[in-house]
Amino acid sequence: MIRKKxxxxxxxxxxxxxxxxxxxxxxxxxxxxxxxxxxxxQADVERSGVDAWFRSETISNQIMTGSTTKISKHGLxxxxxxxxxxxxxxxxxDDESWHIExxxxxxxxxxxENKTDIPYKIDHNDLAYRLFTxxxxxxxxxxxxxxxxxxxxxxx
Numbered sequence: 001m002i003r004k005k006x007x008x009x010x011x012x013x014x015x016x017x018x019x020x021x022x023x024x025x026x027x028x029x030x031x032x033x034x035x036x037x038x039x040x041x042q043a044d045v046e047r048s049g050v051d052a053w054f055r056s057e058t059i060s061n062q063i064m065t066g067s068t069t070k071i072s073k074h075g076l077x078x079x080x081x082x083x084x085x086x087x088x089x090x091x092x093x094d095d096e097s098w099h100i101e102x103x104x105x106x107x108x109x110x111x112x113e114n115k116t117d118i119p120y121k122i123d124h125n126d127l128a129y130r131l132f133t134x135x136x137x138x139x140x141x142x143x144x145x146x147x148x149x150x151x152x153x154x155x156x
Contacts, residue, residue: 138155
């Protein structure tokens with residue numbers, strides 16, 4: 001079962017990374033953060049229909065927020081973020097304002113249950129949701145203290 005989970009994460013990660021990309025990634029420094037702009041151009045999106053990016057965390061970003069030593073699940077290869085623009089991270093701050101990542105994902109952050117026009121929306125009916133959860137992954141869209149609609153992670 002563990003091998004199946006790793007295989008699923010590997011296949012999905014590299015499919016998202018490589019499908020439709022013409023960019024030469026050979027010049028990317030290992031310490032650079034990969035972003036949509038460096039991996040998937042607008043021309044690639046229009047040609048392939050892929051609108052996702054794979055975030056490779058830098059060494060400094062592999063440490064979990066709030067810790068100085070604990071490596072994040074992304075840093076361990078146990079988490080992936082998919083289609084971040086359309087499936088943003090959403091958390092209410094202490095001052096009642098909202099933290100949304102990416103900020104450009106705000107139109108897709110609220111009232112998602114009633115919206116049918118969100119491209120590449122991850123919800124309980126989505127194939128990505130079904131595949132990841134069947135393999136034992138937890139979806140950030142099910143969390144109660146915040147919503148991380150882009151995020152899947154697994155405990156091993």
